[in-house]
Amino acid sequence: MFFLPSIHRHPQFRQGMRSIASVAPGIAAWGLMTGVAMVRSGMSVTEAVAMTMLVYAGSSQLAAIPLIVAGAPAWVIWATGFCVNLRFVVFSLHLRDYLMHLPRWRRLINGFLTADMTYAVFTRQFPEPATDAEGRLAQEANLAGSYFLTWTAWCGASLVGVGLGNLIPSAWGLGFAGVLCLLGVLCSLANTPLRLLALVVAGVAAVAAYALPLKLNIITAIAVAVIACFWLEGRMPKSLKEQAA
Known part of the structure; x- marks a missing residue:
């Protein structure tokens, strides 16, 4: 190319x-x-x-x-x-x-x-x-x-x-x-409230799960952040969803 x-x-x-x-x-x-x-x-x-x-x-x-x-x-x-x-x-x-x-x-x-x-x-x-x-x-x-x-x-x-x-x-x-x-x-x-939340949740989860073997805290942090944001997004008012997008 x-x-x-x-x-x-x-x-x-x-x-x-x-x-x-x-x-x-x-x-x-x-x-x-x-x-x-x-x-x-x-x-x-x-x-x-x-x-x-x-x-x-x-x-x-x-x-x-x-x-x-x-x-x-x-x-x-x-x-x-x-x-x-x-x-x-x-x-x-x-x-x-x-x-x-x-x-x-x-x-x-x-x-x-x-x-x-x-x-x-x-x-x-x-x-x-x-x-x-x-x-x-x-x-x-x-x-x-x-x-x-x-x-x-x-x-x-x-x-x-x-x-x-x-x-x-x-x-x-x-x-x-x-x-x-x-x-x-x-x-x-990280320029919307939902993305900032994902950042914070992933960071906290990665530190909390740091003792897991084989760097599994990385996978855990990603999974926790994705699940938390999906759960929260489903309960957000429409106006806030448009802002998060």
């Missing part, structure tokens, strides 16, 4: 790169430490490179690595990755109207390349999907530009981390840059 002439030559492709450039260093730092973490966990270079290129999901990778090291059952690893990445279902539903006019293979590529920051930055720039062909092309080019820089920063830095392995000390704390990136996404998306 990056190399379609109509996409990468469009002015919005460069605009998309510029829009994500400010957070690219944080993404790269997080990718670097993820690469180091994979090697230090005992994964081979081949496995770490394959995980970097095929999974392309930092939070899911970091959640899965300690489970793999601990010898957790495959279903626990899959369930953890699934729950950690559930937010992309919401992202996909929101982006559906922007991308449904595209062929399936291009929609699939967009789905694979969607990341937290690209979604947040893109939807802030384009609150509504375009209705004409030129506008749709511009939006796709902008999204592709942000995808390109994000993917390059993440995968490039992660591969460097895999290559350097134990040469990069954990004391550098580069992984904290990735946490700051996610906090930025969190603050930008």
